[in-house]
Amino acid sequence: MIAASIAELAQALRAKRLSSVELTRGLLERIERYNATLNAFVTIDPQRALADARAADAVLARGDGGPLTGIAIAHKDVLVTAGMRSTCASRMLENYVSPFDAHVVAGLRAAGTVLVGKTNMDEFAMGSSSETSYFGPVRNPWNPGCVPGGSSGGSAAAIAARLVPAATGTDTGGSIRQPAALSGICGLKPTYGVCSRYGLIAFASSLDTPGPFAQTAEDCALLLNAMAGHDPRDSTSLERPREDYTRALGATLEGLRIGLPREYFGDGIDSDVAAAIAAALAEFRKLGAKTIDIALPNVKLSVPVYYVIAPAEASSNLSRFDGVRYGHRAAKYGDLADMYRKSRAEGFGAEVKRRILVGTYVLSHGYYDAYYLKAQQVRRLIADDFVRAFAQCDVIMGPTTPTAAFALGAKTGDPVQMYLNDIFTIAANLTGAPALSIPCGFDRNGLPVGLQIQGRAFDEATVLKVAHRFQQATDWHRRRPAEFAP
Amino acid sequence: MTISVADVHRIAHLARIEIDASEADEVRAKLDAIFAMINELAAIDTVGVVPMAHAQDVSLPLREDRVTEADRRALYQADAPAVEDGLYLVPKVIE
Numbered sequence: 001m002i003a004a005s006i007a008e009l010a011q012a013l014r015a016k017r018l019s020s021v022e023l024t025r026g027l028l029e030r031i032e033r034y035n036a037t038l039n040a041f042v043t044i045d046p047q048r049a050l051a052d053a054r055a056a057d058a059v060l061a062r063g064d065g066g067p068l069t070g071i072a073i074a075h076k077d078v079l080v081t082a083g084m085r086s087t088c089a090s091r092m093l094e095n096y097v098s099p100f101d102a103h104v105v106a107g108l109r110a111a112g113t114v115l116v117g118k119t120n121m122d123e124f125a126m127g128s129s130s131e132t133s134y135f136g137p138v139r140n141p142w143n144p145g146c147v148p149g150g151s152s153g154g155s156a157a158a159i160a161a162r163l164v165p166a167a168t169g170t171d172t173g174g175s176i177r178q179p180a181a182l183s184g185i186c187g188l189k190p191t192y193g194v195c196s197r198y199g200l201i202a203f204a205s206s207l208d209t210p211g212p213f214a215q216t217a218e219d220c221a222l223l224l225n226a227m228a229g230h231d232p233r234d235s236t237s238l239e240r241p242r243e244d245y246t247r248a249l250g251a252t253l254e255g256l257r258i259g260l261p262r263e264y265f266g267d268g269i270d271s272d273v274a275a276a277i278a279a280a281l282a283e284f285r286k287l288g289a290k291t292i293d294i295a296l297p298n299v300k301l302s303v304p305v306y307y308v309i310a311p312a313e314a315s316s317n318l319s320r321f322d323g324v325r326y327g328h329r330a331a332k333y334g335d336l337a338d339m340y341r342k343s344r345a346e347g348f349g350a351e352v353k354r355r356i357l358v359g360t361y362v363l364s365h366g367y368y369d370a371y372y373l374k375a376q377q378v379r380r381l382i383a384d385d386f387v388r389a390f391a392q393c394d395v396i397m398g399p400t401t402p403t404a405a406f407a408l409g410a411k412t413g414d415p416v417q418m419y420l421n422d423i424f425t426i427a428a429n430l431t432g433a434p435a436l437s438i439p440c441g442f443d444r445n446g447l448p449v450g451l452q453i454q455g456r457a458f459d460e461a462t463v464l465k466v467a468h469r470f471q472q473a474t475d476w477h478r479r480r481p482a483e484f485a486p
Numbered sequence: 487m488t489i490s491v492a493d494v495h496r497i498a499h500l501a502r503i504e505i506d507a508s509e510a511d512e513v514r515a516k517l518d519a520i521f522a523m524i525n526e527l528a529a530i531d532t533v534g535v536v537p538m539a540h541a542q543d544v545s546l547p548l549r550e551d552r553v554t555e556a557d558r559r560a561l562y563q564a565d566a567p568a569v570e571d572g573l574y575l576v577p578k579v580i581e
Contacts, residue, residue: 096565097564097565099558099561099562099564099565191541192541192542193541193542193544206539206540206541207541232547232549235546235547236540236542236544238542238544298530301526301527301530303523304524304525304526304527305527307520307523307524308527315501319502322502323567324566324567324574324576325562325565325566325574326565326566326567327565327567328567329567329568333577334577335577335578335579336576336577336579337502339576339577340502341502341503341504342504344501344502344503345503345504345505348503353503353505353513354513354516354517354520356501356503357494357497357498357501357503357513358517358520358521358524360497360500360501361489361493361497361517361521362524364496364497364500370528371524371527373537374527374530374532375527376537376538376539377532377535377536377537377538378527378530378532378535379537379538380535380536380537380538381530381532381535414519415516415519415520416519416520416522416523419520419523430538430541431541432540432541432542433541457541457542
């Protein structure tokens with residue numbers, strides 16, 4: 001039972017077959033047992049979790065509460081939580097305790113979830129393997145010698161190992177979908193502006209998007225219901241009527257048009273990944289969908305565009321870490337400028353510094369037009385490709401990543417190789433449209449393969465429906481790594 | 487175009503990050519590889535293309551110009567490395 005989905009756990013909680021305290025205690029025991037291996041959590045708070053669980057049980061005893069009441073959850077450590085430290089997996093914020101909750105944290109709390117802790121990640125969400133964490137790398141439950149993906153690797157690994165049924169993540173260039181794929185779970189990047197960024201420690205503000213991780217698409221819909229909504233504290237949060245993201249889950253796929261961009265099926269795709277995607281597409285055809293070949297001629301430029309825009313925005317956002325108001329301050333320094341330089345040199349890891357330097361360079365005098373403006377223009381070309389594609393199809397599918405999980409250390413020496421892992425995921429951040437990764441098979445080494453389903457802006461309901469129908473017809477989402485069996 | 491060690495020191499200064507001479511070479515080499523990838527963009531024809539700054543074409547909302555936040559200075563300063571009498575302490579700036 002402890003490894004069940006949110007929807008199943010919610011039923012058991014309401015039928016009193018299980019209490020939230022029992023569920024939470026059981027999961028805390030599993031976290032205690034396995035976290036030393038996986039390093040998925042940077043902070044665990046059993047006392048607070050059990051207090052939350054007792055409160056949830058009281059609500060359930062009255063016959064109140066919703067589908068998330070009493071469900072244990074973890075938050076990526078880039079989302080701030082009042083009363084529980086929020087480190088961003090950085091020495092810079094090792095002891096930082098936010099005075100407030102992030103909007104999505106508050107939404108999930110109001111929905112009755114039980115917070116067990118904060119998950120490990122790439123430092124400041126900059127990475128694709130969760131190896132740049134100040135607290136050491138996260139390991140993949142399917143093979144602890146491999147990375148779980150990143151940057152939200154702790155959240156993904158925790159769910160894959162069934163340490164929690166749900167977790168939050170953030171996705172700036174693939175940081176929800178790529179770890180979901182490499183860890184064999186579901187991860188949704190909602191449309192930009194649907195979930196408030198308030199309390200998300202900013203990396204690249206025009207791309208950062210909070211979203212849910214879970215075992216199933218249905219669970220992601222339940223979580224998104226509690227995370228979405230207008231928030232005046234985020235100037236880019238959109239005012240839209242509230243919607244129920246589960247509303248279309250029961251609908252048919254008859255007549256659904258799936259676009260297959262030729263650029264997602266070319267060279268560089270591992271043959272096992274290609275085979276798993278082909279089998280998934282065959283399943284969708286059986287479910288009544290048809291596939292259409294489409295073209296996204298500029299999508300290959302996503303990576304260079306991203307590595308101008310994201311570092312540029314990061315260099316500006318991370319200038320707030322100066323050792324004055326919060327965060328690390330060097331022990332020894334001379335004048336004020338020296339205090340800044342030393343505090344930032346000590347507080348940030350190598351990848352974060354690299355991106356700040358790239359961003360500083362592209363925004364520096366004389367280079368703005370050649371880099372930042374150029375990247376914004378190419379961003380428009382990529383977005384226009386998607387506008388044309390979505391005139392012909394309802395969703396776009398392809399592999400989430402070119403390969404399954406890679407070994408720890410395999411790409412840490414070569415940033416550009418690491419960056420290329422996000423070649424299929426970055427475009428959805430540039431366009432702002434929703435995209436989901438679901439498990440759809442395994443490679444020759446028994447590592448999971450992810451299928452990416454991209455939708456039109458604000459069409460999460462369709463993306464989730466498509467994934468849900470697939471999960472009703474298949475059982476990839478129910479596979480779990482044997483080593484961490486409950 | 488390649489990144490020089492002088493470039494590294496210039497941008498490290500702008501970014502207020504101390505980089506000593508022993509690190510500068512490795513930083514330079516990694517940045518050079520990143521810019522080789524980024525420089526693919528230079529060949530793309532973008533004449534007349536309107537830059538896309540943002541995913542949604544919406545204008546920023548305005549609000550009434552009045553104070554909405556309570557005074558929570560003590561709480562906020564609890565996270566600061568050094569404070570005294572409600573002020574953030576930094577090395578002496580003015581002699």
